[in-house]
Amino acid sequence: MAVTGDDTETAATGDMSAYQLHTPASSLPQGVGMAHLHGPQKPPEVITQKRELRLMKNREAAKACRQRKKSYMSCLEASVARLEEENKKLRARLQCFQNTYSLQ
DNA sequence: AATGCCTCCCGTCAGGTCCA
DNA sequence: TGGACCTGACGGGAGGCATT
Numbered sequence A: 001m002a003v004t005g006d007d008t009e010t011a012a013t014g015d016m017s018a019y020q021l022h023t024p025a026s027s028l029p030q031g032v033g034m035a036h037l038h039g040p041q042k043p044p045e046v047i048t049q050k051r052e053l054r055l056m057k058n059r060e061a062a063k064a065c066r067q068r069k070k071s072y073m074s075c076l077e078a079s080v081a082r083l084e085e086e087n088k089k090l091r092a093r094l095q096c097f098q099n100t101y102s103l104q
Numbered sequence B: 001a002a003t004g005c006c007t008c009c010c011g012t013c014a015g016g017t018c019c020a
Numbered sequence C: 001t002g003g004a005c006c007t008g009a010c011g012g013g014a015g016g017c018a019t020t
Helices: A011-021 A032-038 A044-102
Strands: none
16 A cells, blocks of 8 residues: 555645635635525624635545545555456466367 | 646535435 | 535646656
8 A cells, every 4th residue: 555645734725725715705605605695694704714614624525535535546456466467377377277288 | 947748736616425 | 405525527736857
């Protein structure tokens, strides 16, 4: 399992926070932005807090999801390698049998 | 050094699934 | 049925490498 654990903070995190994390409510954030159209009015700071919490959770979920996928792919690749090796051995063995019995 | 291409990683969005 | 969670898709930044 050669999973590189380099999930440290990178430059991207800082960039994105400046770019989209503080998007004004007028830019229609998913779900939360529309919610106040139907329900009781909530102060903007509550909406922003909710949005930021949701983004943070989703950020972590995405990280975990990618890590799981990476591990899964590694396992899959290991299986492929093992099966290819096994196949090679079986073919060699078959060839050996064929040689043995065709000579008689 | 400048440029283009590729790969990796990230954050976000949208849509699906699950569960109380 | 609404909220929480999961994940594919998308766009963008960063680093490495070859070419000019």
